[in-house]
Amino acid sequence: MNIFTIPARHIRRKWLRSLMLAAVFTLGLASMVGLYQVSTQVADNLERKLISYGANILVTPKRETLKISYGGYDLGDVAIEEHVIDLAAARRAIDGIALRGNVAVIAPRMLATARVDGKSIALVGVDFTSELELKGYWNVDGAFPASNERGDILAGGVAAEKLRLRVGQILSVNGQDLRISGVLNLTGNDDDTVLFVPIQVAQTLAGKPGQAAFLEVAALCSGCPIEDIVNQLQAALPDADVRALAQVAETRMYAVHFVQRLAFSVSLVILVTACAMLVMSMLSAVAERRKEIGIMRAVGFSRKSVFMVFVAEALSLGALSGAAGYALGQCLAVYVLDQLHLVEETRFVFDPAALGGLVAVAALMAGLAAAFPAWRATMVEPAEALVAL
Amino acid sequence: MLYAKNISKFYQGAENPAVRDVTLTVRQGDFLSITGRSGSGKSTLLHVLSSLIRPDSGSLLLEGKDIACATDRERTRLRKEKFAVVFQQHHLLPYLSALENVLLPFLDTVKPVGERELASARRMLEQVRLAGREGSRPGQLSGGEQQRVAIARALAGGARVLFADEPTGNLDSATGEAIIALLQKLNHEGLTVVMVTHNPEFARCGNRAVTMADGRLA
Known part of the structure; x- marks a missing residue:
């Protein structure tokens, strides 16, 4: 038996009142945990969906240039060596970074030019699988190329019009027959003026098998700043320049952070309300328990001891509510996500550190x-509290 | 032992002081009864003497030291170590058992109650003839038993002076007599008792009695 016996016995005796108070606090905390889980999983899902609107990191080979000037005349920079990216080595390097889990898509590109019906056209070699993950906004007449191996072409809208290309047409590109599987609807960007071919075709045409001109990377940034991912990629690819497409990243994260901020604000309001209810409840408890406080003071309890009795009771209820709120919040999140079909797969996340926290x-x-109600309790004069009753 | 000199106490809003210029000595081993009509100031005087409240003027010497102006901490220590108070309404914590109520003065720290305190509390309950009722809550005890628990609590801390404010006020006459007999027994064992009572018969049980009227000693 010690000072904690008093709040423990009081909670037990006033179990219904204590339960109601803990329930209010638990609901507040459960709402917070639930909202956090929902917002995290929705934001995560949202970010994965936003990947289909393009990459947010660009990996290009380093270029070595030489500034040429003579006799006061500046002749500008001349590229003396242009590197390409070894695709297999780059993939291995990226797989080795600590934040690999945040790298959602790696889309390699190889550029080449070809003559079609006597006209020069730019070919962009892509891995169609990863390309389609990044270009969720593409609409196509015909079909997307089914695989990289078959040698299908996806024609940009403007390029198809100029070259009079039709879906199903066989096109001879530098002697290789390729079939137009689809024509892109106009996108308003560079995609309109090129032909997309399997990367192997472009590598062969460019005479650079197994190489890529650059990589576009889509990274998930809700868990860490994009700069961390960029730094790790840069360390893994020392012969390349890795840079974040800041505007894309910011725009994307704005949407993700908006969801998280909204959830945080609502949680904060709920928590403040729960705390306010706790304060009101404790204040009324102090008023109700004036006689008890008077008894404690009369038998020699210091102001500090009375303060401890009340705070210990609140701490116990708070800790209890924290544990219950965590469990209830997780269940709430799974239920809400399940009912509203907000994400493809709902999951129960148990994190002992989060529970403890x-x-x-x-x-x-x-x-x-x-603290304030407890401080008020310490101000009670024993004689006044006892004689008044 | 305790010497009150020219003690006065005013309550805010009251026309007259509750206690006016009272000088009184409490000697070691006394059983001092303070009697008087309702509103005569006897309870206020008891609260001043037991350091539950501060006097507005005058001095209160305990073993030569003036405790009238003692800090809250000093007064708290006095109530814990030297003085004990028993009220008309026994004022037990309803959610603690009889034993826990007796131990209440020791439950003010995180340090668990020691074997010595536990033994002392049990002894006190035995002394007030409540052995075997340690686990009973106040609601399960009669009025007289509750008052005896309150007396046991007052004495468990080793107080040297017991201040009793109308300890028989809420009890039937037989139970009241039993409580007075208990106080007399404790007084014979060396405890100094200062008791406020409006019952003249009980007032005569002590070795000294003073009467108050209009805040003064009559």
């Missing part, structure tokens, strides 16, 4: 909320 934070918040 929430219990500690809830206890602390309850303790802080009870």
Whole structure:
């Protein structure tokens, strides 16, 4: 038996009241946990969906240039060596970075030119599987190329019009027969003026088998800053320049962060309301328990001890609510995500550290909320409290 | 032992002081009864003497040291170590057992109650003839038993002076007599008792009695 016996016995005796108070706090915390889980999983899902609107990291080979000037005349920079990216080595290097889990798509590109019906046209060699993940906004007449091996072509809208290309047409590109599987609807960007071919075709035409001119990378940034991913990629690919497409990343993260900020704001309001209810409840408890406080003071309890009795009670209820709120919040999140079909796959996430953290934070918040009422309790004069009753 | 000199106490909003210029000595081993009509100031005087409240003027010497102006911490220590108070309404915590109520003065720290305190509390319950009722809650005890628990609690801390404010006020006469007999027994064992009562018969049980009227000693 010690000072904690008093709040423990009081909670047990006033179990219904304590339960109601803990329930209010639990609901607040459960809403917070649930909203956090929902927002995290929705934001995660949203970010994965946003990948289909393009990459946010560009990996290009390093270029070595020489500045030429003579006799006061500046002749500009001349590229003396142009590197390409060894695709297999680059993939291995990227697979080795610590944040590999955040790299969602790697889309290699090889550029080549070819003559079609006597006209020069730019060919962009792509891996159609990863390309389609990045270009969710593409609409096509005909069909997307079924595989990289078959040698299908996807023609840009403007290029198809100029070359009078039709779906199903066989095109001879530098002596190789390729079939037009689809024509892109106008996108308003560079995709309109080129022909997309399997990367192997472009590599052969460019005389650079197994190489890529550049890579577009789509990274998930909700868990860490994009700069961390860029730095790790740069370290893994020392012969390449890795840079974030800042505007794309910011625009994308704005949407993700908006969801998270909204959830955070709502959670904060709920938590403040729960804390306010706790303060009100403790204040009314102090008023109701004036006689008890008077008894404690009369038998020699210091102001500090009375303060501890009230704060300990709040801490216990807070810790209890923290544990219950975590469990309930997780269930709530799974239920909401399941019912609203917000994500493809709902999952119950148990994180012991998060549980411990929430219990500690809830206890602390309850303790802080009870601090003022508890301080009021210490101001009770024993004689006044006892004689008045 | 305790010497009150020219003690006065005013309550805010009251026309007259509750206690006016009272000088009184409590000697070691005394059983001092304070009697008087309702509103005569006897309870206020008891609260001042037991350091539950501060006097507005005058001095209160305990073993030569003036405790009238003691800090809250010093007064708390006095109530814990030297003085004990028993009220008319026994004021037990309803959610603690009889034993826990007796141990209440020791439950003010995180340090668990020691064997010595536990033994002392059990002994006190035995002394007030409540052995075997340690686990009973106040609601399961009669009024007289509750008052005896309150007395046991007052004495468990080793207080040297017991201040009793109308300890028989809420009890039937037989139970009241039993409580007075208990106080007399404790007084014979060396405890100094200062008791406020409006019952003249009980007032005569002590070795000294003073009467108050209009805040003064009559």
